[in-house]
Amino acid sequence: xxxxxxxxxxxxxxxxxxxxxxxxxxxxxxxxxxxxxxxxxxxxxxxxxxxxxxxxxxxxxxxxxxxxxxxxxxxxxxxxxx
Numbered sequence: 001x002x003x004x005x006x007x008x009x010x011x012x013x014x015x016x017x018x019x020x021x022x023x024x025x026x027x028x029x030x031x032x033x034x035x036x037x038x039x040x041x042x043x044x045x046x047x048x049x050x051x052x053x054x055x056x057x058x059x060x061x062x063x064x065x066x067x068x069x070x071x072x073x074x075x076x077x078x079x080x081x082x
Contacts, residue, residue, distance in 0.1 A: 001017075003017075005021075009023075
């Protein structure tokens with residue numbers, strides 16, 4: 001069922017589906033824009049998750065904490081169960 005409609009972006013008169021909002025030219029631009037926006041959000045989310053640590057200490061961090069407490073690495077690991 002084709003009905004006339006007006007594009008919300010450029011105002012062009014078109015014929016198409018009753019729920020259409022955009023002409024074919026603008027529709028492609030809107031699709032590209034929404035994809036870029038969604039990809040940007042996904043990338044930002046992935047970067048934020050990559051920056052998070054899961055709470056585990058690295059070997060260097062454990063060794064530094066052991067030195068700060070005047071303990072050897074082995075003593076520190078045995079005492080704190082890391």
